[in-house]
Amino acid sequence: MRVAIALGKEEGRVYPGPFGHAPRYAIYEAAEEGLRLVEVRENPHANEHGEEKHAKMRALLQDVDLKVGARFGHGGSLGAFPVAGRLEVGPVSLKEALALLMERRNSAG
Numbered sequence: 001m002r003v004a005i006a007l008g009k010e011e012g013r014v015y016p017g018p019f020g021h022a023p024r025y026a027i028y029e030a031a032e033e034g035l036r037l038v039e040v041r042e043n044p045h046a047n048e049h050g051e052e053k054h055a056k057m058r059a060l061l062q063d064v065d066l067k068v069g070a071r072f073g074h075g076g077s078l079g080a081f082p083v084a085g086r087l088e089v090g091p092v093s094l095k096e097a098l099a100l101l102m103e104r105r106n107s108a109g
Contacts, residue, residue: 009023016070061081
């Protein structure tokens, strides 16, 4: 399973705004032995808005199964991704987000 965590400009922190506005994403591969960082992917659509952006974001993260961010959607919109495929963690450190992700994973299995 692949996971994308929204990263802010501040090193080691989850982006505090809506997931789709994050400047970059840490892409992790989740395996039985834990999480492995695969890449940090830039978000060329961070400053865009509207339905067209949703399609672009789905294409950008098409290889990702779970999206992790401080929050999703804004202005009454649920955002580009289904609720079941995301985890809202609040504006926490990357270390805290990874711990929450592992906790969720361990309770599911």
